[in-house]
Amino acid sequence: MTEPPFRRVVVIGAGLMGTSVALALRRFGVEVLLEDADPGNLRVAVSLGAGVPVTPGDAPRAEQADLVVVGVPPAALGTVIADALARFPSAVVTDLGSVKAAALADTRAHAPAGAGLDRYVGGHPMAGSEQSGPLAARADLFDGRAWAVTPHADSRPDAVAAVERLARTCGALPVQLSPGEHDEAVALVSHLPQVASTVVAGLLTTAAEGHLVLAGQGLRDVTRIAGGDPDLWTQILSANAEPVARLLHEAADNLHRVAHTLEKRDAAEAGLADLRNSLERGATGVRRLPGKHGAQPEAFSAVPVLLPDQPGELARLFADVGAAGVNIEDVRIDHSPNTPAGLVELWVHQDTVPALLEALAHHGWDVHG
Numbered sequence: 314m315t316e317p318p319f320r321r322v323v324v325i326g327a328g329l330m331g332t333s334v335a336l337a338l339r340r341f342g343v344e345v346l347l348e349d350a351d352p353g354n355l356r357v358a359v360s361l362g363a364g365v366p367v368t369p370g371d372a373p374r375a376e377q378a379d380l381v382v383v384g385v386p387p388a389a390l391g392t393v394i395a396d397a398l399a400r401f402p403s404a405v406v407t408d409l410g411s412v413k414a415a416a417l418a419d420t421r422a423h424a425p426a427g428a429g430l431d432r433y434v435g436g437h438p439m440a441g442s443e444q445s446g447p448l449a450a451r452a453d454l455f456d457g458r459a460w461a462v463t464p465h466a467d468s469r470p471d472a473v474a475a476v477e478r479l480a481r482t483c484g485a486l487p488v489q490l491s492p493g494e495h496d497e498a499v500a501l502v503s504h505l506p507q508v509a510s511t512v513v514a515g516l517l518t519t520a521a522e523g524h525l526v527l528a529g530q531g532l533r534d535v536t537r538i539a540g541g542d543p544d545l546w547t548q549i550l551s552a553n554a555e556p557v558a559r560l561l562h563e564a565a566d567n568l569h570r571v572a573h574t575l576e577k578r579d580a581a582e583a584g585l586a587d588l589r590n591s592l593e594r595g596a597t598g599v600r601r602l603p604g605k606h607g608a609q610p611e612a613f614s615a616v617p618v619l620l621p622d623q624p625g626e627l628a629r630l631f632a633d634v635g636a637a638g639v640n641i642e643d644v645r646i647d648h649s650p651n652t653p654a655g656l657v658e659l660w661v662h663q664d665t666v667p668a669l670l671e672a673l674a675h676h677g678w679d680v681h682g
């Protein structure tokens with residue numbers, strides 16, 4: 314049997330992220346010890362098979378951990394990381410926090426001289442959910458996702474290597490960045506989208522019920538992350554305030570431009586060209602996003618299939634696609650209200666579309682559009 318990638322890992326903060334890391338490590342037989350300030354969350358994580366709780370009698374065993382993963386909310390990171398460096402003197406310490414420069418500054422502020430800050434390397438898996446707590450945790454949460462690894466000037470190379478190994482063991486792709494560079498990047502790819510989603514979803518609070526019934530997948534795609542924990546997001550956004558505020562001003566300028574264009578009735582042609590340019594710019598931006606495992610997004614196509622709302626239909630569709638030798642890269646399901654059918658978008662590699670269409674026709678599936 315191959316050696317587990319780590320002998321013993323302590324996870325502090327057994328919520329959504331910490332428990333997901335623990336479950337991912339358990340797949341490889343890693344011994345995981347869990348701690349959480351909330352006994353209820355700890356109990357749930359243990360019952361999910363994420364690890365065993367650290368009891369006071371376990372201290373000597375826990376001290377021999379080779380890695381400590383801190384999965385607590387951003388405002389608590391500095392104290393908990395500094396405390397972990399002191400309590401686990403031979404372990405590499407990493408965290409899962411969404412903002413890295415503030416976590417490092419807080420850790421420096423709380424770690425006494427000689428605390429072993431060279432054993433700390435920041436981390437940030439670019440995967441998550443709008444849900445919180447261990448019940449939402451998944452062992453496969455990180456599969457194919459990027460995992461930012463953010464060493465500071467004094468981080469030891471073996472500590473960096475251990476955090477990259479953690480990312481790979483969890484199925485993710487480690488990407489090394491400085492803490493500042495990371496925060497600039499996530500301001501655009503994570504924090505701005507969160508605020509945009511929140512602002513759009515906020516407008517729904519005053520919408521007429523009769524209008525909301527028309528909500529389709531577009532609105533759901535744009536607003537899913539607005540359901541995230543407001544306490545967590547207050548901490549994330551305030552810890553990365555400057556770059557996020559800068560981008561919000563830029564986005565607001567662009568929104569104003571579109572609004573003014575729509576209001577201009579006299580210069581209709583110039584206005585339409587401006588509007589088209591804004592829409593074209595968005596389409597160009599979205600094409601720049603890498604696909605699964607960093608592949609070019611153009612490599613995948615969506616094939617929409619109408620699915621009768623009956624037990625077993627989704628399984629039958631997947632089985633037919635699998636039997637045709639076509640790999641499904643991603644799936645989206647749109648449920649229309651008051652309709653006994655759903656629309657399933659099968660995302661597959663472009664080269665496999667003809668084989669997929671043939672198999673779907675052969676099995677009598679209703680391919681839409």
Ligand SMILES: NC(=O)c1ccc[n+]([C@@H]2O[C@H](COP(=O)([O-])OP(=O)(O)OC[C@H]3O[C@@H](n4cnc5c(N)ncnc54)[C@H](O)[C@@H]3O)[C@@H](O)[C@H]2O)c1
Nearest residue numbers: 326328329330349350351354385387410411441442445446
């Ligand atoms: N939610 C996401 O999508 C996501 C994605 C990537 C990274 N992150 C980051 O991961 C971290 C955890 O987020 P989450 O979504 O798992 O939150 P969560 O609320 O699901 O879990 C946090 C856990 O930490 C525990 N906790 C709080 N303070 C503690 C302390 N001082 N000591 C021990 N335990 C403590 C809580 O009881 C809770 O169980 C955050 O720093 C967040 O920025 C979140």
Ligand SMILES: O=C(O)C(=O)C[C@]1(C(=O)O)C=C[C@@H](O)C=C1
Nearest residue numbers: 411438439440441442443503538
């Ligand atoms: O909810 C999701 O799907 C997410 O992946 C959340 C997301 C993101 O913006 O990508 C949100 C914050 C985190 O720090 C990392 C991941």
